Amino acid sequence: MNILKPADHRVPFGDADAIFDGFSKDDVIELAYASGDFMLAIDEAGKIVDVAANTADHSFVYKWVGQAWPDTVSAESVGKIEQMLERDSETAREWRQVNHPSKDGEIPVRYKVIQPDNNGYILAIGRDLRTVAMLQQRLLKTQQSMERDYLNLRQTETRYRLLFDNISYPVLIIESESRLIQQANRAFHNIMGAAPGTLDRKNILDLVTADDHDKLITYFGAAAVSAAAEPVLARLVGRTGTVKLSASPFRQSGKQFLLIDIDDGTHDVPGKSSDQYVLDAVEQMPDAFVLTDEKHGIIVANKAFAELVQTASVEHLLGQSLNRYIGRPDVDLGLLKKQLRDHRHVRNFSTVVNDLSGGEEPVEISAIMIERDEPLYGYSIRGVGRRERDLPHSIGDSPRSVDQLTELVGRKPLKDIVRESTDLIERMCIEAALVHTSDNRASAAEILGLSRQSLYSKLHRHGLGNLSGKDPTH
Incomplete structure (x- = not known):
């Protein structure tokens, strides 16, 4: 048998001569x-x-x-x-x-x-090793994708926990079957006089007086089946008076849970029916609506806005910056925000919406600022492209005054505004020359320094006068 060296990790055949003979x-x-x-x-x-x-x-x-x-x-x-x-x-x-x-x-x-x-x-x-390298690249991309998804999940969870904890009224989540508290916000811990986190995994019945146990068990059973179950009154241990409990069912990871709002009479708890009516109205309104935070991040958007920017669904818009879609980045929304800070609301602000395919749609925006510790901004966006297309070309195509020109700022690029300004000045000069010469076009061409043919061309372009039936010398 071969004797291996200490550093040699290979184990050879016992009788290599016979095997390879x-x-x-x-x-x-x-x-x-x-x-x-x-x-x-x-x-x-x-x-x-x-x-x-x-x-x-x-x-x-x-x-x-x-x-x-x-x-x-x-x-x-x-x-x-x-x-x-x-x-x-x-x-x-x-x-x-x-x-x-x-x-x-x-x-x-x-x-x-x-x-x-x-x-x-x-x-x-x-x-x-090319196949191995390709697999390694795919593995690396998959790992990077998982890390991005994990980071997004962590960020979403952080935002959820921050929102959940900062709600002013008491809220808790319980498992429907066991009635164990999965999570309770800071306001609920405060009304129970408990340190944050100490109520997790406790049975909610232990926090309610014994006389109300049967009533709560019946209510939770009904709420798990239908969100329309009527809220109930109960007394919390260690507190005087009653509180109203409203439960909303949801499922997660194959289990059913209840989100419970508690109205103790000292906090503003949103009414479910009215809130739902408002949400339904916003969702179904024909005009686009967007709610953003201080940094223009989209919090709420309706289907009309998703259609306006040509995205697949409203969910794809959440968390994105509204700057990406409204007018010139950091310019139009900056002007809107400044006006909102000064006046709290803005009406009929003219700008454009940029869709994902690179197109533009002229719009008017009415906006309002909701004052909070972190202010929110609501934008109602109405498309005016069809209205502008329906206007007669002789009236709507070119501005007729300086005021109309200044209204184009924000709606058209500077080079287009300059070109329209030039057309406006040219038109005004021709009109003045015609008035000065009592509509004698030959004399008007002379004082303008133009040939007659050039003047007739400009008259036709600007729609000035009736060229048919006119004597070319007059």
Whole structure:
């Protein structure tokens, strides 16, 4: 039996001579094919003198014949090749990965070198790692995607917890079947005189007087089936008077839970019916509506706004900046916010909405600021593109006064406004010349420094006068 060196982790056959006795050259080559995708025969000078490939996918190795092996790899791999070419080197026996440059990018290959004692050639068995590299890239992208999703989930959870804890009225979530409190906000802990977090996993019945247990059990059972169940009155342990409990069912991870609002008479608890009516009205109104935070992040949007910006659903808009869609980034909304801070509301602010396909739609915005610790901004957006398209071209296409020109700021680029300003000045000068010459067009052309043909062209473009039936000399 062979005796292994301490640093050698390979375990050979017990009787290698008997097992390999009678192996032909073809058998040895077949064994080498089974170990890798291709083989390189390298002479003592390090030059590739012959190659053998396992499949047609590795025909590129035939281009290396006649080249020095180190010349076929990238600069950072040259050192590894030189180490593998050293005879009697401990590292020459190890599998080493190198990169071969190609027109399609670098090809990663893992090599194992065999150096026969009685032969001047070195045999390098190579394994193509492109498939492995592709899998590693896919794994890396998947990990990055999971990390982004996890980060978004953490951010969403943080926002939810912040919102849940800062609601002024008492709220808690219980598991419907066990009635154990899963989470209670700060306001509920305060009315119970408990430290934050100490009520989690407690049975809600333990916080209510015994006389009200049966009534609450019946109510929770009804609320789990229908959100229309009538709220009930109960007395909390350690408090005088009654509180009203309103439960809303929801399911998560295969279990049913109840979100419970508690009206103790000292906090403003939103009325469910009126709130729902308002939400339904906002959702179904034909004009677009958006509610944002101080940094223009979208909190609420209705279907009309989603259709206006041509996004797939309202959910895709939540958390995005309204700056992306309204007018010029950081300009139009900045002007709106300044006016809202000064006057608390704005009516008929003219701008454009930019949709996801790159188009623009002229709109008018009415906005209001809701004063809180962190103010909220509501925007009602009405498209005026159809109204402008329906106007007669002779009236609506070009401004007729300086006031109309200034109204274009924010709705059109500066170069378009300048061009329309030029048209306005030209029109006013021609009208003044016609008045000065008592509509004598020949004289008007002369004082304007224009040829008659040029004046007639401009009269036609601006729609001035009735050109038909006129004497060209007048």
